[in-house]
Amino acid sequence: MRVSLTEDPLAELPVARELVKRFARPVAPDRPSRTERIPIEVRGGPDGPGGRAVAEVPIGSATWGGREPPRVELRIDGGSDHEAVLSARPSVELVEAEAADGRRIVEALEMLARYPRERVARGLLLGEDALAALGEDGALRARVAATVDRLGGIVRGPGTTLDRLFDLAWRAPRLVVLRPEEELGAGSWERLREFSAAVAGRAPGTLAALEVTRPVEVMGGQRLLAAALDRAGARLPLVLLDAREASGDPRIGLAGRLGGLLVDGLGDAVSAPAGSDPRRMAALLHGVLQAARRRLEKAEFIACPSCGRTLFDLERTTARIQALTAHLKLKIGVMGCVVNGPGEMADADYGYVGWGEGKVALFVGREMVEKDIPSDEAPRRLVELIRSRGDWVDPPGDGPGRS
């Protein structure tokens, strides 16, 4: 394990401990048998375009799946602050409310109606009883149809609820959430395969998701579901749902789980449980997509951890460069020395590298274009360089960049 932060090295230890606590002993679902290997493929990789070939599913004014970057969704409940959701930056693309029964459908619709559709798509996720109630109430169906962009159902596997979901002929479901009754374990692979086979021919324009209760099952379970869907020939895009965690920093737990799946090319949307601060959660989900290189919303900084060779105050300089360039969709390397820096930031668009005591060199890609720049001038010169190459845009609502 290597933990590398652009701050005091002592700050790396608590992060390493948290990672060990969460990921050192993953409990993977049992293998189905000794003779059958689960065909999990890693197709994407950090720099790949994304993994599974999936159908396009239009919802509201956006599209999920196909060649689109993963979407960001938030679960909402009665305690959600809708102003906070709407002001989240970068913004979320869908809010989703869950209803367990008929009465809660009305509550969910009232919650969803507070979100303007031109800003965010609305999703309604129905439990078994809610689906039954909807089947019997034409007026309620009309209200749902008028309010909701993505209707989804929660099923425990192939069976009555899945049939009922697809039998709601007035509106094809756009999401099927598999919520197994028991923890994942022996037999999960078979159940996921049965579920995938049941939805395969029926739902070309539907998303799929797996909802587990224990965070430790998130990664293994979703890899298995993706493999089972692929084996059944179901090109359903996958919404990666995280599980509610009792405590701990989501920047480690949630980011580690969803990030691990995303870098392997899995996932066409990411979603987190309701209850967390929506602004922070939206920023975190976008940050995970960015770090997994599945969706660029802002500049990405590749900074070295610093060592005895570092030739300037790396922490302060990185913060200064971030303040100037965070709104650009570029990769920027900030490296303490020229010995190892250019190699460490090899895929950056621009590089800022220590060149000598108090001096900096600037790179475009792998090519050094300026050197011997006094370090207090260098951030401004970096901005000028980016401008001269046509890659600069002014920050939103801020006039010219503060250089």
Ligand code: SF4
């Ligand atoms: S890039 Fe240079 S300064 Fe930074 S950690 Fe590596 S050797 Fe040290």
